[in-house]
Amino acid sequence: MEFAQGILDAQPFSRLLGARITAFGPDGATLELDVRDELHQQNGFVHGGVLSYAADNALTFAAGAALGPAVLTAGFSIQYVRPARGTLLRARASVVHAGRRQAVVRCDLSTVETADPTDPSASETLCAVAQGTVLSTAG
Known part of the structure; x- marks a missing residue:
């Protein structure tokens, strides 16, 4: 997981947002x-661009666990199911199918409203679902 966090930390935008990898492995990746x-839009909800950022990175990290570290997002779609409110944004991604050169990945984005997001009793609210294709760039 330290390796994955190191890659995330190499992205200036991810450092600006304070993103962190909290799970990484064959079962997928979680970004929080x-x-x-500063991450809200005018109505007080988490901005859709922040949700898209989290989906993109979680999708790519999950695919990287299956395809190797040399990967890029080829494209993804996101459906917003409800306004995002909370103190923590959690993006959980898992590989639906992986071949030699590409992976199809799904990501559920949820918010948590709690002072302690590590509290197992903290409830999550699904706010968006994303699916994408990630390509290996390894030659």
Whole structure:
């Protein structure tokens, strides 16, 4: 997991957002970030661009666990199911299918409203679902 966090930390935008990898392996990847005022849109919800960022990175990290570290997102779609409110954004991605050169990956994005997001009793609210294709760039 330290390797994955190191790759995330090499992305200036991810450092700006304070994103972190909290799970990484054959079962997928989880990316989290604390929600702060600067990440809201005008109505007080987490901005859709922040949700898209989290989906893109979680999809790519999950695929990287299956295809190797040299991967790029080829494309993804995202459906917003409800406005995102909370203190933490969690993006959980898992590989649906992986071949030699590409993977199809799904990501559920949820918010958590709690002072302690590690509390097992903290409830998550699904706010978006994404699916994408990630390609290996290894030659």
